[in-house]
Amino acid sequence: MSAPDETPLSPAARQLLELGDPAQRLRVGAEARVERRLRERGSKRRGAAWQRWALVGALVSGLALAGVGAWQVLAPAAPPPQPVAPPPVPVVVAPSPSALEQEAAQLQLALAALTAGSPEQALVELDAYAARFPQGVLSVDARVARARAHLAAKQTARALEVFETLPLGEMPAALVLQWADALVGQRRCARALELVNGLDAQGLTPDELEVATRLRSSCGGATP
Amino acid sequence: MSARAPKRGDVYPATATLSAVEAPDFSFDAVYRAHARTVLQWVARLGGPHLDPEDVTHDVFLKVEKELPNFRGDSRITTWLYAITVNQVQSARRREKFRALFRANSEQMYAVPDLAEGASETLERAETVRRLHRVLEGLSSKYRQVLVLFELEGRSGQEVAEMMQAPVERIWVWLHRARAAFSTAMSQVEAEEAAR
Numbered sequence: 099m100s101a102p103d104e105t106p107l108s109p110a111a112r113q114l115l116e117l118g119d120p121a122q123r124l125r126v127g128a129e130a131r132v133e134r135r136l137r138e139r140g141s142k143r144r145g146a147a148w149q150r151w152a153l154v155g156a157l158v159s160g161l162a163l164a165g166v167g168a169w170q171v172l173a174p175a176a177p178p179p180q181p182v183a184p185p186p187v188p189v190v191v192a193p194s195p196s197a198l199e200q201e202a203a204q205l206q207l208a209l210a211a212l213t214a215g216s217p218e219q220a221l222v223e224l225d226a227y228a229a230r231f232p233q234g235v236l237s238v239d240a241r242v243a244r245a246r247a248h249l250a251a252k253q254t255a256r257a258l259e260v261f262e263t264l265p266l267g268e269m270p271a272a273l274v275l276q277w278a279d280a281l282v283g284q285r286r287c288a289r290a291l292e293l294v295n296g297l298d299a300q301g302l303t304p305d306e307l308e309v310a311t312r313l314r315s316s317c318g319g320a321t322p
Numbered sequence: 323m324s325a326r327a328p329k330r331g332d333v334y335p336a337t338a339t340l341s342a343v344e345a346p347d348f349s350f351d352a353v354y355r356a357h358a359r360t361v362l363q364w365v366a367r368l369g370g371p372h373l374d375p376e377d378v379t380h381d382v383f384l385k386v387e388k389e390l391p392n393f394r395g396d397s398r399i400t401t402w403l404y405a406i407t408v409n410q411v412q413s414a415r416r417r418e419k420f421r422a423l424f425r426a427n428s429e430q431m432y433a434v435p436d437l438a439e440g441a442s443e444t445l446e447r448a449e450t451v452r453r454l455h456r457v458l459e460g461l462s463s464k465y466r467q468v469l470v471l472f473e474l475e476g477r478s479g480q481e482v483a484e485m486m487q488a489p490v491e492r493i494w495v496w497l498h499r500a501r502a503a504f505s506t507a508m509s510q511v512e513a514e515e516a517a518r
Contacts, residue, residue, distance in 0.1 A: 107473060107501050111508055115473055117447075118454025121363035124375060129358040132380050136354075139384070305448055 126307075127300040201231050208243050217250035238264065242273065254280050271297050275309045287317035348399070350387050357403055358383070364407045367470045368463075371455040372418045373411070382410045397484070404485045412463065453511055460507035465500035472497055 107115070125131075208223035224244045227234065234240065241260055248257035261277040269277075274293050281290035294310050302310060361382050365375040385406050393402055458466050464486075471482045472493075479497075483490040 105501070108505060111501075111505055112473070114450065114454055114457065114508060115469070115504075118450040118452075119474060120366040120371075120375075120451055120455065121474075123451060124362055124366055128362050128376050128379075132358065132362070132376050132383065133354060135376075135380050136383055136387070 123303055123305070125301055125303050131301070198235060201234050201236055204230060205236050205240055205243065208240070208247070212243060212247055212250065217247040220247040221251065238268075245277070249276070249280060254284055258284065271302055271306050275306060275313065278313050282313055282316050291317050348390065348393060348395070350390055353386060353390065353399065354383060357400070360400070361403060361407055364404065364470070365411055367474060368408070368411050368466060370415060370459055371452065373414050378410055378414045381414070382407050385410065401484050405487070408467065453515075456511045457504060457507045460510070461500065461503050464496055465503050468493060468496045469500045469504060
């Protein structure tokens with residue numbers, strides 16, 4: 099059956115669909131990365147199965163040992179088995195949702211100011227956030243916002259200080275590139291190149307790859 | 323000579339090759355190799371700007387691994403995979419909405435850096451993708467799907483009908499409305515951008 103005669107998409111709409119197709123911006127090596135994660139999970143599951151069987155084995159042998167222990171208790175000359183204190187169980191206290199909501203709301207004030215082009219106001223809100231939630235769940239997000247606010251306020255040196263406190267291994271590539279860009283602006287090419295070269299090129303989007311290449315070439319003539 | 327339907331007791335001719343009669347390979351590895359790219363593309367197109375296509379594709383194939391032994395080949399494998407993908411995308415979008423309450427403005431925080439000279443082309447391309455996401459986000463899931471499958475992937479109406487499990491006549495109606503909704507949403511997004 100063919101499509102009924104009707105108005106097709108306008109050329110502008112078709113152009114937007116084709117040029118903006120998000121599938122064209124999938125990162126290089128995406129299939130291989132997903133496959134690797136699936137395999138790692140599979141081996142972990144096999145590991146977990148092995149652990150379950152080890153646990154069953156331990157329980158069975160524990161029961162056997164308990165049987166032997168009981169026999170020894172009943173035996174007149176046997177010393178009583180010493181009770182073994184269980185290992186302490188770590189207790190994780192989850193923050194209440196209302197506390198998280200308050201924290202998120204405070205951070206949102208800072209982000210809104212940043213988006214509205216008021217980095218100074220954003221920094222005021224971030225100071226308030228740090229005072230109210232010194233151990234906040236969103237403290238890393240707050241530091242990211244602080245770094246960006248300093249950059250927007252042209253306080254590059256302070257932004258770089260904040261960037262250095264962020265967990266590099268957990269940072270998205272785009273943010274690392276922004277950090278590297280700020281470093282290049284301060285002629286600190288050695289650190290910038292260290293950051294850029296530390297990124298997994300296979301995991302970068304085409305845009306990020308382009309930015310990384312540009313940063314490398316900017317540092318090409320500079321003395322590290 | 324017209325072909326007749328095979329009957330019980332028919333013997334395959336000796337010249338028939340093995341590949342002509344062997345069943346398609348529905349092992350997990352084979353399905354992954356043949357369809358991982360397609361699933362990634364579906365997720366990227368239907369998931370919106372906040373989902374990581376690799377994360378959701380990972381979840382899709384975990385589900386596929388679990389359900390594949392029950393796949394009896396009643397439908398095409400692509401139709402079956404598509405249904406799983408749409409379910410996973412919708413769950414991920416729901417989770418993301420909840421997370422957004424706590425991690426507001428992540429797109430702004432993690433956006434590709436706005437570098438000075440020479441970056442205009444890159445930014446323009448990124449802006450086009452963002453604009454398309456904004457337009458697609460203004461449509462219902464049904465319209466988004468029909469546009470992606472028909473207009474972007476160039477599938478036939480019959481295929482789209484199978485994948486979306488709806489009569490083909492309904493697909494044409496949805497497509498007509500989706501095109502109109504897309505144009506309206508595009509105009510709105512352009513007007514909003516012009517007003518900034």
